[in-house]
Amino acid sequence: HEFARGLGVPIQTYPLFENALRHRDQHSLQSHLAAMASLMQPFNAVASQNPYASYGEPRSAQELATVTAENRFICLPYPKWMNAMDGVNQGAAVILTSVAKARELDIGEDKWVFLHGCSEANERLLVSERLNYSSSPALGMNTRQALAMAGKTLAEMEYFDIYSCFPSAVAIACEELGLACDDPRGLTVTGGLPFFGGPGNNYSLHGIASMVEKLRRKPSAFGLITANGGYLTKHASGVYSCQPLASEWQLPDSDSIQREVDSLDYPVFTETPQGDATIETYTVCFKRGEPVRSIVIGRLLTTDERFVANTAAEPQLFDDLIKHDWIGRRGQVRQCGELNLFEPV
CATH class of the missing domain: 2.40.50.840 (OB fold (Dihydrolipoamide Acetyltransferase, E2P))
Structure with a gap:
């Protein structure tokens, strides 16, 4: 039923979340364009310094917020440069191994980065069946579980890569995490999907590869990555550091938070309203x-x-x-x- 009524790709779907945020915050169209531009311009600034970025041309917040023939509306309220750019020619790779295998292969310890915490959880598949359009409980729950597994708090993270396909995804993630949108640590290590780009659904592998480079340069630091599939649908989080784990690694019980997400009081949907x-x-x-x-x-x-x-x-x-x-x-x-x-x- 969603496809029949025009829902089916991200550029049509994320604006539904964005307009819900705009209404909640009592923004006019112009004031919300300015707010989105303020949120996303720091992503552009990071991309402009990243040689791997596909669209790294520096852009001011005013440029991002101004609708022109080039920066035209795609779906209200997103102009072109507020949209994920997924048709890009990029590649990334990560080698996952045990400490024993790394030693056997003579991989230097200065290259080791450990996964300290992780989790995943899903919202309901259909956008029409979501709890609301201004939050994502699965995102918040799985990220908190990843941090708890790592024994770390948000304040102890030095780097972030918040999944950034559209401004609403960033804003909702920040709200779920309790992270300020203008946190001085920054919200991306790549430049984000509108400016760095992201090939298909493979952006977060680039986030991991970029985080690895950051952490190797500062081995004492910790970084948090959030990943998102679908339309704020499938969420995963990882906490990374060059610091070895203090105890044996054990996969968390993500089923418990999935049950909590599934137990929420969702609206009833009808295909034949009258x-x-x-x-x-x-x-x-x-x-x-x-x-x-x-x-x-x-x-x-x-x-x-x-x-x-x-x-x-x-x-x-x-x-x-x-x-x-x-x-x-x-x-x-x-x-x-x-x-x-x-x-x-």
């Missing part, structure tokens, strides 16, 4: 700078069931969706052929 409704979040999709489709996630007022719908493809309606915050807007939803149509009142 009646009075309100918008929970939405986006407008563009093609070469022109709006062509809207995607609405809403709730029925009578049952609180969640649904996915579209609005009519009318230029005036698109213009209003772009210029104003439509979250909380009331209307009627009904089936229209194979689609659900939301009509504002």
Whole structure:
């Protein structure tokens, strides 16, 4: 049902999270563009110093926030340079081995980096079945478990690589971790997906390879990497350091936190909504700078069931969706052929 209504790739899906954050923070479109640019410009600054970055041209926060013919909207509220760049020619490799094998292969100890803590957890697969669009419990829970396994706190991390496909992924991760978006330690060791790039779903291997280089230069330091697959769906975390482990390595019980994630009180979803409704979040999709489709996630007022719908493809309606915050807007939803149509009142 999500594919039928236009959801199916990251550029259409992450904006739903971003607009939910924008509404919660009571931002206008312009103030939210500025906030996203402030969040992502430090990523660009790191990429501009990284010889492996695919899009390392230095860009100011003002440039990132300004919509132009080149930095055009892809899906509201993301201009081009707020999107992950996954069609890149990059490669990375990591050699995973035991201490005994490393010694057998005569790999110098100055190259050893240890995985001190790790964990993984998944949100519900379908975006339409998420708890909400401004948090990710699985992300927070698995990262806290990884830190606990390492016996470390967030304050003891010297380096971070927070998965950065879109600003909403970074902002939600920071909130789940209790990490300031402007933490002076920085949030990336590569430059992030919009500027460093990330080949397909292999970005985090580049994050690990880059973290290894950082830690080798400062063997006493610890670094945290968060990885994300899907649409804030599949989460994994790792804590790394050149310092040897103080005790025997043992895989954590990620099943326990997965059960906790699964036990949360999720909304009921309907594929055939009918009646009075309100918008929970939405986006407008563009093609070469022109709006062509809207995607609405809403709730029925009578049952609180969640649904996915579209609005009519009318230029005036698109213009209003772009210029104003439509979250909380009331209307009627009904089936229209194979689609659900939301009509504002």
